[in-house]
Amino acid sequence: MERVNRAPGAVKKDTVPEGVGAAVGVLHGLGYCQNDINPTIIMFSARDDDTPALIDYDSARPTGDKLFKGGTPGWKDGDELHFSREENDFRALRALDDYLTQATTSTGEY
Template identity: 45%
Template sequence: MGEKFSLVSEVGIYHDSEEEGFVCTRLLFESNDHYYVCDTPDRSAATLQLPQLFASSVQVPVAVYRARIPTDFEVTEADSESQGSCYIKRVRPFDYDAETDSNTTLYADAQLRELKVLELLKKHPHPNICRYYGYLPTADGQYVGGICLQRLECTLQEAMERGDHFPATFLEPIGAALEHLHSLGYAHNDINPRNVMLSKAGEPVLVDFDSAVQLGDKLEKGKTPEWEYEGEISSTSNDLSALHQLCQYLAKGMV
């Protein structure tokens, strides 16, 4: 491989998530709009010969991380103006295992799931739910290359970590956004400080809908560590209990 590439992420892989159980560092490269993965026994990419590792990397199959443009529900292609001013959310298979995940569609399924919910929200918008402008197709016109979303300032977690303070009523608009989502028959199922962002005006905005499924359906995605809830079914109680936990996080100034 002589083409240009960039290192997208490096993730430590451990046995049972224990530090002493280090297995390898998983590197994800991007080149020509495709992803490549490589495992190395070194702990840090800073000490690695990246060109050699990229040359030995394995290409991640496109179908693993990109959903085919759906035909069973209406989708909106983002116009050129939106593409130039929005944030483009792309699926990056940072923990893809070439030996075990070659046939997985978990990443693509999550992208398709989010796209479906966002299309619904586009028809029924809420001021505290991230605006969706449409999808960005791949060059061949077959896959969803990215999802065009409202550009926001930072996550609530980032704001807390830099020392920002918020009144007790700050998350009330998120409660209203969740009520709106529930009225449409969906639960978010992944409320945490990284999925609430701040607008330029400092208002809270709910983001990230790849865990959202219809109320009563089985959850399709793993839960965020430290923000888990009981049960494996999409439910309003998942969101309300997580929102209560988020209010406590805000009140205590936890980081």
């Protein structure tokens, strides 16, 4: 989120959802869902590196498990997430793509 706020045109819009989506695919393959994907849990290893890394897995749970917490306001459907579901992650990935599209195109720099 900091990188987008600092220099929206510097973020390669397609790289972030692609990389985060790949990480989510690995989690799903292991039988887990992240349940709280949003821009504040995505980091980069360097200023000039566009490879995203997911951090903060405290909401990650096995698929189908009841959630005790999950989702960031504005990045989830409804008031609360109740179960760990792949759809939670897919919806958040769509919201992330929308967020990056809006941020990078509103500056006229992308």
